[in-house]
Amino acid sequence: MNGRVLVCANPKCRKRFYRPIGKIEKVKMSFCSRxxxxxxxxxKFSKRKVKxxxxxxxxxxxxxxxxxxxxxxCKDKAQTISKEEI
Ligand SMILES: [Zn+2]
Ligand SMILES: [Zn+2]
Incomplete structure (x- = not known):
């Protein structure tokens, strides 16, 4: 047996799964499934999107x-002010 038991990086899952060596990605996070x-x-993506x-x-x-x-x-007010200033 050449492989490692990894823990799914999904905090809601945390399932242990076996992954054969060579198929272990060189990333910090491994997941049991797609x-x-x-x-x-x-x-993560949705959090990043909200600014x-x-x-x-x-x-x-x-x-x-x-x-x-x-x-x-606010946009309208700001634009009316800048127009009045001109
Ligand atoms: Zn999982
Ligand atoms: Zn405003």
Whole structure:
């Protein structure tokens, strides 16, 4: 028997599984199944995707991708001010 018993890196699973040597990936995390790997990778990815930003108009923190303002109201107000200043 050439192999190792590994513990699934999915915290919700933690199943022990046998993996033959040579098939042990050189990664820190090993999973018993593809679905376990996918569930952990997906949760990481979704966490990474959410960014906390600060509204440049009211300084309120909000979650968003590309908008500089927490709401459409702030965007409108900020734009009306810059227009008035001009
Ligand atoms: Zn697992
Ligand atoms: Zn705002």
């Amino acid at each position: 679905s376990c790997a996918a569930s952990v990778n997906n949760s 906390i930003k600060k509204c440049i108009y009211c300084n309120k923190e909000f979650k968003g991708d590309s908008e500089k303002y927490c709401s459409r109201e």
